[in-house]
Amino acid sequence: MLLKREVIATGDQLTNATTGQSQEGPAVNIKLDARAGENMLKDTRQNLNKRMAVVLIEKAVASERGRRQEVTAM
Numbered sequence: 001m002l003l004k005r006e007v008i009a010t011g012d013q014l015t016n017a018t019t020g021q022s023q024e025g026p027a028v029n030i031k032l033d034a035r036a037g038e039n040m041l042k043d044t045r046q047n048l049n050k051r052m053a054v055v056l057i058e059k060a061v062a063s064e065r066g067r068r069q070e071v072t073a074m
Contacts, residue, residue, distance in 0.1 A: 003053060008043055009036035011059075028056065 013036035020027045032040060044052070 003055065006043075008039045030056075 009032050013033045014030055015033055016031040018029045020029045
């Protein structure tokens with residue numbers, strides 16, 4: 001399967017993420033801001049009846065105030 005390197009949403013557009021269950025098993029539920037949601041809707045419409053995947057990449061970022069975690073969705 002071929003994945004495009006096109007970024008639909010970045011970590012700063014992710015407003016919430018939780019774990020959950022789907023019919024297939026464990027799942028990650030994400031909420032996006034309006035701009036990222038529109039990007040996801042546009043790409044979904046353009047790829048109806050095609051296989052799609054979402055790749056989430058977690059990056060640990062160190063700062064002077066301590067450690068924080070950033071999640072980037074591709």
